[in-house]
Amino acid sequence: MSGTSEGPTPAADLNRAVVTESDFSTTYHTYQSAFAAAPLAMAVVDREGLVVGANGTLGELLGSAPESLAGQVAADLVDLASDARTWSAYQEVLRGRQARLRCTRRLKHPDGQSLWVQVTVAPLGTGEPGVLLSLADISSQRELQARLRHLQMHDPVTRLPNRTLFFERLSAALEVESYAQGGTGRIGLCYLDLDGFKAINDTLGHRVGDRLLAAVAERLTRCADEAGLTRGSAPLVARLGGDEFALLVEDSTGTDQLADLAEAVLKAVQAPFDISGRRLSVSASIGVVERHAAGTTPTALVQAADTTLYWAKADGKARWTLFDPERNAHRMTRQALASTLRPAIERGEFVLEYQPLVGMEDGRLRGVEALVRWNHPQFGMLTPNRFIGLAEEDGSIVQLGRWVLDTACRQARQWQLDHPDEPPIFVSVNVAVRQVWDSDLVEDVADILAETGLAPGLLQLELTESAVMGSAGRPLQALQALSDMGVHIAIDDFGTGYSNLAYLSRLPVAVLKLDGSFVRGFQYEGTGAPPNPADEVVVEAMIQLAHRLGLTVTAECVETSAQASRLRRIGCDTGQGWLYSRPVTPDRISELMSRQRVGNP
Numbered sequence: 001m002s003g004t005s006e007g008p009t010p011a012a013d014l015n016r017a018v019v020t021e022s023d024f025s026t027t028y029h030t031y032q033s034a035f036a037a038a039p040l041a042m043a044v045v046d047r048e049g050l051v052v053g054a055n056g057t058l059g060e061l062l063g064s065a066p067e068s069l070a071g072q073v074a075a076d077l078v079d080l081a082s083d084a085r086t087w088s089a090y091q092e093v094l095r096g097r098q099a100r101l102r103c104t105r106r107l108k109h110p111d112g113q114s115l116w117v118q119v120t121v122a123p124l125g126t127g128e129p130g131v132l133l134s135l136a137d138i139s140s141q142r143e144l145q146a147r148l149r150h151l152q153m154h155d156p157v158t159r160l161p162n163r164t165l166f167f168e169r170l171s172a173a174l175e176v177e178s179y180a181q182g183g184t185g186r187i188g189l190c191y192l193d194l195d196g197f198k199a200i201n202d203t204l205g206h207r208v209g210d211r212l213l214a215a216v217a218e219r220l221t222r223c224a225d226e227a228g229l230t231r232g233s234a235p236l237v238a239r240l241g242g243d244e245f246a247l248l249v250e251d252s253t254g255t256d257q258l259a260d261l262a263e264a265v266l267k268a269v270q271a272p273f274d275i276s277g278r279r280l281s282v283s284a285s286i287g288v289v290e291r292h293a294a295g296t297t298p299t300a301l302v303q304a305a306d307t308t309l310y311w312a313k314a315d316g317k318a319r320w321t322l323f324d325p326e327r328n329a330h331r332m333t334r335q336a337l338a339s340t341l342r343p344a345i346e347r348g349e350f351v352l353e354y355q356p357l358v359g360m361e362d363g364r365l366r367g368v369e370a371l372v373r374w375n376h377p378q379f380g381m382l383t384p385n386r387f388i389g390l391a392e393e394d395g396s397i398v399q400l401g402r403w404v405l406d407t408a409c410r411q412a413r414q415w416q417l418d419h420p421d422e423p424p425i426f427v428s429v430n431v432a433v434r435q436v437w438d439s440d441l442v443e444d445v446a447d448i449l450a451e452t453g454l455a456p457g458l459l460q461l462e463l464t465e466s467a468v469m470g471s472a473g474r475p476l477q478a479l480q481a482l483s484d485m486g487v488h489i490a491i492d493d494f495g496t497g498y499s500n501l502a503y504l505s506r507l508p509v510a511v512l513k514l515d516g517s518f519v520r521g522f523q524y525e526g527t528g529a530p531p532n533p534a535d536e537v538v539v540e541a542m543i544q545l546a547h548r549l550g551l552t553v554t555a556e557c558v559e560t561s562a563q564a565s566r567l568r569r570i571g572c573d574t575g576q577g578w579l580y581s582r583p584v585t586p587d588r589i590s591e592l593m594s595r596q597r598v599g600n601p
Contacts, residue, residue, distance in 0.1 A: 158217035188252035191305035262320035456486030483508030516557030
């Protein structure tokens, strides 16, 4: 038979065995040489965590001879036991229950220098006892990362920490762990911007502006360093953007500490600067907040400081202002009202009350002033001083004013129909200047009078003295058209503005309403205080001049019979005030119309 196969002879097996042993020896020595010459720092570690052998690179990295590392605890050499999570993972790799561990450690060389290394621990191979520990020097990489982070976290103009780093520090300071173990548990913030910087930046250029910002930063840093001399650390100074800076005080001792710091900053910034051969002056407005760290968030703290900075600006600049919770609550209420004003008009949350206007001679009801109220679902019944200013700012006064005008005219017409045997009373409605500019007031009045059936002579429109006296162009044309229609025009709060009676002859005005400050000057009668003849002389002169111009005069804020008697004696036509009635509902006005006299004049 041919093609049969025979197994290897014993001699062949021996030769193969000899070759295999030779190859292993060669391979072992090759690995030993590679291990010793490898540029990567390495050590073989047994299952007990002791170094079996280390290469020269590891010895150089740790500043020790490689042979001296044998038998040492590997975890101690590279600080693997410093945190529980890393130590547990290392133990798992030693026991063969985890494939690999990789972490970063900062080591100290015997010469005093520090270095960053990436530590890797991995099994030697299948069935081989122990693990391979390797270290890669990443110090240059970490240094580059640190430089990049510094550039990302610092302002290039002033070299101060920027907004990102500021919020990082602030967030860390407000973490429970930061203040729960000691310290005061409080935090403070001075939030400032420069008064007058924009003018310098715009007129002298951004280059000069940047140099000024850098000079301001130096002074702020000096203030912080001086403040830190008496404490463990200086406040953090940061540039938040533009000409805005912040000084963060961790573990503050109270508002006095923040006030002292703010005073020092004001004084430092107000001193003149020498920039590019120019002597420049600026000041700072500072918002100061100091509170418990517990329960505070970075956003809440900065918002409070920003609000307080706005107060400092509004109060006159070049000053610091301490956060006031009550003032802030009022501001928040104002914002809440502003945001809901327009929808409130559409929801019908506004109502009108009416205050009588009474003839001084006979005490009879001649008319009423319509006064708007906001029946707010959260804040209750609000008087006009709480929301009229807001309505004028956002333009909703046009919509609200038209509603008031329409409602008041309908009510006046209804009184006329309900009391056909009584002389009809007029209704007086306040009008804002913006209603004249932003709407066709003349057309609105004409349409409402036509729709309600109210005679033009029973409508009186009140404008403030400053608005009427400065009228020109469209406002004056509107007033003239309304007067030609038969509507009466009244100047409200007369005597507090221009008080130019001669100018009145050129305006379509029919009524002057004397400001209440004049009438209150009559209150000394019956109080034992000596009379001031000048009060009566001034009011009498205004009444006489008004009458010569064909105008009637209404006195506001009449509260006593003595006031009413004196006003009647000097010729005042009508009075309005609590002596006669407070603002009341339409039903109450109906009752007064049935009476012969109002109040007790």
